[in-house]
Amino acid sequence: MGIEINEYIEMGRFNSKEAGYYVLEHDAPSPDEQEIIESIPFMQGVYDFSMLLGEKVFDNRKLTVKLYRPLTSYEERKRLEQEAKEQLILNEVSAITDSWLDGCHWLGKCTSVIAEDDQSRNVLILTITFDCYPFALKDAAGYTDEFDVDYFVDGVDQWTGFFVKGQRNILLINEGVNATSPIITATGKMQLITDDGESLDIQKGQNQDLFFKLKRGENHLTIIGSGHIRFITETEVMV
Known part of the structure; x- marks a missing residue:
């Protein structure tokens, strides 16, 4: 009886467990920071603008x-x-399921599949490399309202869809590690006002303004208009 396969990687049609592979090694080092460090003449030391x-x-x-x-x-x-090269290399950027992650997935593409054929032991070894978004994404996307009614989601217990008649104050919690720009869908024209006084016009249908972000933690928003509005985004985590 062979040893049961527990760990696996999956992308598109490729599933290492279903294909009979064991995971020998797994390496996902932390991403490199984009540093902006400047030295100013006649000033001591350097200035770090990375957190601008x-x-x-x-x-x-x-x-x-x-x-x-x-x-x-x-x-x-x-x-x-x-088969592995065809199923992996031809994929565009997409979700990568990794059993090493708990409740999260990667987003990226396969850049390399290197095969080692060991004739003496009848063994095939594949070394697969992926280029991934620096953060893992939670499988249970926050702020999703699938049934067009107010309901709770996993992770943070919070409303994600709202019926508005005139004006309504709402609270959205971004449990990720950084600010995120949500997709907003609405059944009619509305106006969104943040607790900082920033205003955003919401059109009927799907909206996404990359300059509008839900900051980490609590976001107190005021919605003005009539109809239903919902917020869709993915929670990013550093693993």
Whole structure:
């Protein structure tokens, strides 16, 4: 009886567990920070402007997974190598399910599939590299209102969709590690006002203003108008 496969990686049609691979190695180092450090003439030391927008900014991170498939014939090894490359390399940027993560997934693309064929042991080893968004994304997206009524979501217990008649004060909690720009859908024209006095015009249908962000933690908003409004975004976490 073989050892049960518990860990796996999945992207598109490729699922390492279903294909019979064991995970030998898993490496997802923290992403590099985009630093802006300047030296000013006649001033002591240097100035770090990396937090100019109020939060750190990171480059993409590299995820590397080494897979091991034992007791595999030569013809089967050739087929599996070709199949893995076709299923992974041709994918665009999409969700990557990683059993190493708990309740989260990566967003990225596969950049490399390197195969090692061990004829003496009938073993196929694949080293797969992904270029990923620096943060992992929670599987339970915050602020989603699937049924067009007020209801709770996993994570933070909060309303995510709101019926508005005239004016309504609402609270949205961004449980992620940084500010995020939500997709806002509305059944009619509305106006959104933040607790800082910032105003945003909401049109009927789907809206997303990349300059409007839900800050980390509590966001007290005022909605003016009539109809239904909902907020859709993904919670980012650093792992």
